[in-house]
Each structure stands twice: as C-alpha cells, then as structure tokens.
Amino acid sequence: MTFVKANEPATGNQIAAFLNLTRATIRADLAVLTMTGILDARPKVGYFYSGLEENPGGYEELRKMAVHMIMTKPTLVKKETSVYDAIVTLFLEDVGSLYVAEEARLIGLVSRKDLLKSAITGSDTRSVPIATIMTRMPNILTLQKNDSVVDAANMLVTHEIDSLPVTKSDNQIIGKISKSHIVTLFVDTMKKT
Amino acid sequence: MTFVKANEPATGNQIAAFLNLTRATIRADLAVLTMTGILDARPKVGYFYSGLEENPGGYEELRKMAVHMIMTKPTLVKKETSVYDAIVTLFLEDVGSLYVAEEARLIGLVSRKDLLKSAITGSDTRSVPIATIMTRMPNILTLQKNDSVVDAANMLVTHEIDSLPVTKSDNQIIGKISKSHIVTLFVDTMKKT
CATH class of the missing domain: 3.10.580.10 (CBS-domain)
Structure with a gap:
C-alpha cells in the first residue's frame, strides 16, 4: 500500500519485485485490493491508491x-x-x-x-x-x-x-x-x- | 454463495458452470470471498461456505x-x-x-x-x-x-x-x-x- 502510494502508477511487476514475490503470488491480493476499492487498476498503466482506508466497512472510520x-x-x-x-x-x-x-x-x-x-x-x-x-x-x-x-x-x-x-x-x-x-x-x- | 452452501465442497469449475461463467472470470471473485473468510478453500477438494455473512465488518448484522x-x-x-x-x-x-x-x-x-x-x-x-x-x-x-x-x-x-x-x-x-x-x-x- 505504502509502496503504491509512493510510486503511482505502480505495475503489478513493480509491486511484486518490491515485495520479493512473484506476479502470480500477488495476483489474488491485488484483485482483493482492487475489488474492495482500495486500489484503482488501469489497464496497461498500473495501480493507483484510491485513498480509501483498508476497512471500507467503515468501523475504522468510525x-x-x-x-x-x-x-x-x-x-x-x-x-x-x-x-x-x-x-x-x-x-x-x-x-x-x-x-x-x-x-x-x-x-x-x-x-x-x-x-x-x-x-x-x-x-x-x-x-x-x-x-x-x-x-x-x-x-x-x-x-x-x-x-x-x-x-x-x-x-x-x-x-x-x-x-x-x-x-x-x-x-x-x-x-x-x-x-x-x-x-x-x-x-x-x-x-x- | 447459495450454490456453495448447497453443494459443499464445490470446485471452481462447478461454481463457474453454475454461474455460466468461465473459471478465469470468477477467479478474482473467489479470491475475494476466500480472503475475506466467507468461503474456505481446500486445495484439490473445493470451496466450503464458512458461515460468515458477506459483510464481515458487522454492518449486516446490525x-x-x-x-x-x-x-x-x-x-x-x-x-x-x-x-x-x-x-x-x-x-x-x-x-x-x-x-x-x-x-x-x-x-x-x-x-x-x-x-x-x-x-x-x-x-x-x-x-x-x-x-x-x-x-x-x-x-x-x-x-x-x-x-x-x-x-x-x-x-x-x-x-x-x-x-x-x-x-x-x-x-x-x-x-x-x-x-x-x-x-x-x-x-x-x-x-x-
């Protein structure tokens, strides 16, 4: 997250390299972060941090x-x-x-x-x-x-x-x-x- | 969800067939459901419904x-x-x-x-x-x-x-x-x- 915030747009490969994991390993995590709205994904560009906190349910916000x-x-x-x-x-x-x-x-x-x-x-x-x-x-x-x-x-x-x-x-x-x-x-x- | 509840363990292919989607299409959705704890995934067996509601934050419960x-x-x-x-x-x-x-x-x-x-x-x-x-x-x-x-x-x-x-x-x-x-x-x- 912090990496994406500091390196927008970050590609999947860049994020994988930073985390010392393969692209395949982080695929599901990126999917979760994108689907819950924490990251924005733009095809051929990379991932952006949306500004949403990690618990979109709102308890953290409350x-x-x-x-x-x-x-x-x-x-x-x-x-x-x-x-x-x-x-x-x-x-x-x-x-x-x-x-x-x-x-x-x-x-x-x-x-x-x-x-x-x-x-x-x-x-x-x-x-x-x-x-x-x-x-x-x-x-x-x-x-x-x-x-x-x-x-x-x-x-x-x-x-x-x-x-x-x-x-x-x-x-x-x-x-x-x-x-x-x-x-x-x-x-x-x-x-x- | 209802399908998985009724057909445990359900494989990814069975779920995809039921939803009339390809396995690749539902991969990210299954990843989200598994990571948020709504489904349990057991390798080579299939998916189980964990009993958790879809919003684990608790708003649904409230x-x-x-x-x-x-x-x-x-x-x-x-x-x-x-x-x-x-x-x-x-x-x-x-x-x-x-x-x-x-x-x-x-x-x-x-x-x-x-x-x-x-x-x-x-x-x-x-x-x-x-x-x-x-x-x-x-x-x-x-x-x-x-x-x-x-x-x-x-x-x-x-x-x-x-x-x-x-x-x-x-x-x-x-x-x-x-x-x-x-x-x-x-x-x-x-x-x-």
Whole structure:
C-alpha cells in the first residue's frame, strides 16, 4: 500500500519485485485490493491508491472519528438565571441540558432532572438561581476536541448522562456531544453503507 | 454463495458452470470471498461456505437486528397517578419517560419535558393526574418487536424523542427502546470488533 502510494502508477511487476514475490503470488491480493476499492487498476498503466482506508466497512472510520467532527454549540446560561427561566430556555431551545458559563468558561451544568427536582420541592422557581442547583466544576465530566466519539459514547452510557461538554484546557466551552449526536451518527452510518 | 452452501465442497469449475461463467472470470471473485473468510478453500477438494455473512465488518448484522433483541421493560404507571408521584417514580426508577397503561395496554406517555412543563405552571402537582398532561394514543409512535433497530434509531432522531414503546397489535406493551439502548449498542459493537 505504502509502496503504491509512493510510486503511482505502480505495475503489478513493480509491486511484486518490491515485495520479493512473484506476479502470480500477488495476483489474488491485488484483485482483493482492487475489488474492495482500495486500489484503482488501469489497464496497461498500473495501480493507483484510491485513498480509501483498508476497512471500507467503515468501523475504522468510525473508530477514528473525533468529537469535534460531530459536536454542536451548546446552550449557555448565566449562574444568576432563575430555575424558571432556565426551564423556559430549555423549551425554547429544545435541548436536554444547559451549560452554565462565566466568560465562556464552563462553571456548571443543569439537566432536565436537576430542574425537575427543583421544580417539585415547592420553592419559588422564579427566585431560585440555577447556581444553587447546578452540578459544579470540577464535578462535571468533559471531553477534549480530539477525544474519540466511541469513548464519548461509552462515557454517556456508563455514567447515564445525556450530554458531555467539549472544552479546551482552560474550561473554555467549544461544543457538546449528546446521545442524540451518537444516535444520528449511527443512523447516518447505516444509511450510507 | 447459495450454490456453495448447497453443494459443499464445490470446485471452481462447478461454481463457474453454475454461474455460466468461465473459471478465469470468477477467479478474482473467489479470491475475494476466500480472503475475506466467507468461503474456505481446500486445495484439490473445493470451496466450503464458512458461515460468515458477506459483510464481515458487522454492518449486516446490525442492519438485521430487531428491536426485541435489545428492548427492555418500561416503567408503567396508571392514568390516575399524580404529576408529583410520576416525577418521584421517574427519579426512583432512573428513567426518562413513563408509559401510562390500563390492563397492560398503552394509553399514554409522559416525558421529562411533559412533567417539567406541568411543574412550572403553578398548579398543584399532587392533585393533577398525569392523564391531563400525557400524550395519548393514537398520537404516540410505537414499534413492533420485529422492526429493525436502525429504523427505531431513525425515528428517535427524526422525531426528537427519547424513547419508543414496543407494542403488540392490540397495544399490549412488551418493551421500550431509548436513545440509551442505541448508544449502548454502538459502544458494544465498537468494542467487539
């Protein structure tokens, strides 16, 4: 593969010589690589590397996928926001959780369950700020943009959470990954192949 | 493939004759099938069907998977249950939605968002029955046990819902599929292969 990449177009004889094998020996391998689309064969010219990875099924592609490829912008609120306004924001933005930010840095997170718990305690949701009910840093699991999507999905199910903030080293919020992102990726992958 | 399954061991010439092609024409195809492990080749004997499906990457397996293979038991409540008790049940059972049943038949569904909406309207959550806030049949999307997991995942993201009830033809509830089930399946598939 590396040889073909570096020597396009490579003839069958050149590839055989490089591998120290006969042309006949590598015939079947070349056929497989051509039929699965990894190599392009042009008669009388030679083999070209198609750019496809060796597992065209796509698992390798999925496994290499990083969270920044599918993350979206989260809904940010301030810590002074009332529980009531947070719930309204949740409905207006149609999201499952809100990230609490201060100068674009993540300081807390409120989920639907946090809000629900607060709403049934009988306290006045309009006067209680979310700072009193949010989960606070550093007790929030976060992702870095190059973390793998598979690891993110594993964290979501292991810790039974709906979404994970993606942050830079100084807690700057750059995105979020939710169960919905993973399910969408699953559906897209199945449709595509 | 079917021919090889029925006629093991099948020689290259027999396969070619069956397909009405020359031995030379199918050589590369047989090489691909052998190298990917779908056929076993024994010198001087012939080809055997290995039992592997044609896409060893596993997508075919995922695509054939039916919802009954991964569904779990849902949490059922009665329509007289108060919004307050429903919220408490949600926390105790650690689920995202409750199915409202009458004699094991699905009549309604309440999500975290339905409960949240009810909780902030100011009405007494202890006296309001969930019958007044639930989504009612036939306005609930449901699955049958043999529906594919891929279709279920597609419905979850397209309609932005957290879970789908699995029912029999008379609305008997037999299970549920949530985004968490799909994410867990995704993680398990990636770990396994």
